[in-house]
Amino acid sequence: xxLSQHGLLEELLTPRRDSRTTSSNGxxxxxxxxxxxxxxxxxxxxxxxxxxxxxxxxDGFFDSIFPAAHEDYPSMVDDEDQFGLLSTDHQQHSLEEIxxxxxxxxxxxxxxxxxxxxxxxxxxxxxxxxxxxxxxISKMDRTSILGDTxxxxxxxxxxxxxxxxxxxxxxxxxxxxxxxxxxLKPNEMMVRSSPKFxxxxxxxxxxxxxxxxxxxxxxxSTVNTLEALGLxxxxxxxxxx
Amino acid sequence: xxLSQHGLLEELLTPRRDSRTTSSNGxxxxxxxxxxxxxxxxxxxxxxxxxxxxxxxxDGFFDSIFPAAHEDYPSMVDDEDQFGLLSTDHQQHSLEEIxxxxxxxxxxxxxxxxxxxxxxxxxxxxxxxxxxxxxxISKMDRTSILGDTxxxxxxxxxxxxxxxxxxxxxxxxxxxxxxxxxxLKPNEMMVRSSPKFxxxxxxxxxxxxxxxxxxxxxxxSTVNTLEALGLxxxxxxxxxx
DNA sequence: CAGTACACGTGACGC
DNA sequence: TGCGTCACGTGTACT
Numbered sequence: 001x002x003l004s005q006h007g008l009l010e011e012l013l014t015p016r017r018d019s020r021t022t023s024s025n026g027x028x029x030x031x032x033x034x035x036x037x038x039x040x041x042x043x044x045x046x047x048x049x050x051x052x053x054x055x056x057x058x059d060g061f062f063d064s065i066f067p068a069a070h071e072d073y074p075s076m077v078d079d080e081d082q083f084g085l086l087s088t089d090h091q092q093h094s095l096e097e098i099x100x101x102x103x104x105x106x107x108x109x110x111x112x113x114x115x116x117x118x119x120x121x122x123x124x125x126x127x128x129x130x131x132x133x134x135x136x137i138s139k140m141d142r143t144s145i146l147g148d149t150x151x152x153x154x155x156x157x158x159x160x161x162x163x164x165x166x167x168x169x170x171x172x173x174x175x176x177x178x179x180x181x182x183x184l185k186p187n188e189m190m191v192r193s194s195p196k197f198x199x200x201x202x203x204x205x206x207x208x209x210x211x212x213x214x215x216x217x218x219x220x221s222t223v224n225t226l227e228a229l230g231l232x233x234x235x236x237x238x239x240x241x
Numbered sequence: 242x243x244l245s246q247h248g249l250l251e252e253l254l255t256p257r258r259d260s261r262t263t264s265s266n267g268x269x270x271x272x273x274x275x276x277x278x279x280x281x282x283x284x285x286x287x288x289x290x291x292x293x294x295x296x297x298x299x300d301g302f303f304d305s306i307f308p309a310a311h312e313d314y315p316s317m318v319d320d321e322d323q324f325g326l327l328s329t330d331h332q333q334h335s336l337e338e339i340x341x342x343x344x345x346x347x348x349x350x351x352x353x354x355x356x357x358x359x360x361x362x363x364x365x366x367x368x369x370x371x372x373x374x375x376x377x378i379s380k381m382d383r384t385s386i387l388g389d390t391x392x393x394x395x396x397x398x399x400x401x402x403x404x405x406x407x408x409x410x411x412x413x414x415x416x417x418x419x420x421x422x423x424x425l426k427p428n429e430m431m432v433r434s435s436p437k438f439x440x441x442x443x444x445x446x447x448x449x450x451x452x453x454x455x456x457x458x459x460x461x462s463t464v465n466t467l468e469a470l471g472l473x474x475x476x477x478x479x480x481x482x
Numbered sequence: 483c484a485g486t487a488c489a490c491g492t493g494a495c496g497c
Numbered sequence: 498t499g500c501g502t503c504a505c506g507t508g509t510a511c512t
Binding site for chain 2: 119122123126127129130133134142143146147149150152153154156157159160163164167198199200201202204205206207208209210211218219222225229
Binding site for chain 4: 483484485486487488489490491492493494495496497
């Protein structure tokens with residue numbers, strides 16, 4: 001009971017439909033006040049007393065909120081058995097319905113009501129969180145939020161996939177070059193420590209000489225890397241091989 | 242009318258709550274059959290005839306589905322004016338309520354009913370799509386689906402951010418070279434289209450000549466890139482600059 | 483059996 | 498003005 005009261009107070013303090021009431025002209029204030037009044041009454045008096053008060057005052061407003069609290073609705077449930085279709089399944093349920101209906105007159109509905117209210121609040125909170133982290137929201141619509149979320153997630157997945165395969169594609173040359181270097185013999189490493197780069201730059205272009213130990217596939221990976229850097233290779237002569 | 246009937250047929254053909262009926266023991270078949278029967282009746286007869294049929298048969302099942310179709314509910318709306326709170330705003334709404342109530346007796350409720358049903362279907366479809374693309378779903382719960390979706394999106398964003406900053410860290414030299422190339426003037430691009438690469442490979446090393454248009458910082462980024470590739474630069478001569 | 487979750491219809495409200 | 502959307506309470510099935 002403590003928790004439910006706390007939930008009620010919390011729900012009472014936080015305004016409802018915050019995203020829509022900001023743009024509304026106060027017309028939905030009626031619904032808000034209705035809910036607030038209901039919450040206040042539900043908090044300060046017991047559900048049984050609430051039902052008594054409903055019938056004592058004969059208030060149509062509470063009847064619209066608690067229509068099942070009326071005792072003059074027996075035909076709604078009893079006549080349901082007379083429905084021809086699915087009568088076999090229905091006969092079994094009629095007993096339970098009467099039982100739940102008899103229980104409904106002693107505080108049962110408030111439990112389910114509070115649970116449902118709590119559930120709705122949770123769902124709306126999740127929806128608000130979802131709406132807050134999705135950058136592109138076309139409309140404040142509930143369905144549109146989910147749609148935009150789906151689109152955003154697909155876009156994120158696509159970006160991740162593209163980045164991953166680009167990472168592997170770009171890193172492939174590095175790795176192949178690294179592996180080629182790691183597979184070098186020590187004596188070849190000694191050779192590699194000798195001077196091997198020579199860059200000559202003219203007014204219109206640049207000429208780079210690289211002298212290193214011969215290795216199968218090394219030239220290919222080097223040219224691939226240079227192309228991956230955006231440099232168009234026009235002349236590529238491999239000499240002394 | 243054509244579209245609504247098509248929607249009804251489509252809704253009739255597609256099973257409801259497909260995700261839960263697979264794991265249920267067939268107990269929800271009753272609800273499904275109820276909806277299907279309602280859809281069939283709504284499809285083959287007009288709403289007005291449907292209301293007539295309801296009253297002619299006095300069927301409790303349809304009363305539970307169309308409770309507002311009863312004419313013996315007048316106190317529900319009329320007594321709402323007697324509610325003391327917010328009487329000023331309420332007086333203005335009472336006129337509209339009476340008008341809508343009088344219209345409700347001639348096929349108006351079915352419109353709203355169908356719209357609401359369509360909206361629920363759309364929302365559930367979006368929810369199913371969301372559940373289908375989220376890999377980790379702890380429970381089939383509606384709230385949990387949104388929660389898992391939020392967590393998954395946060396995880397995706399985290400992964401994208403990490404990959405991006407790693408990309409910028411590793412590919413800094415590449416990007417700087419790319420940017421330098423992208424900032425080239427068109428005439429320089431023309432120069433770049435001329436032959437510029439020359440690779441000579443000997444027994445011990447390889448010599449590459451690159452001839453390109455001069456650009457501030459280009460040689461530096463090139464050397465950085467070559468060093469990033471693991472090639473130790475021993476001789477780097479920039480000529481004609 | 484109490485709790486939970488969902489679908490349903492309906493009133494209210496905004497565009 | 499009608500149509501779309503939402504919150505609400507309730508019935509019902511599942512655990």
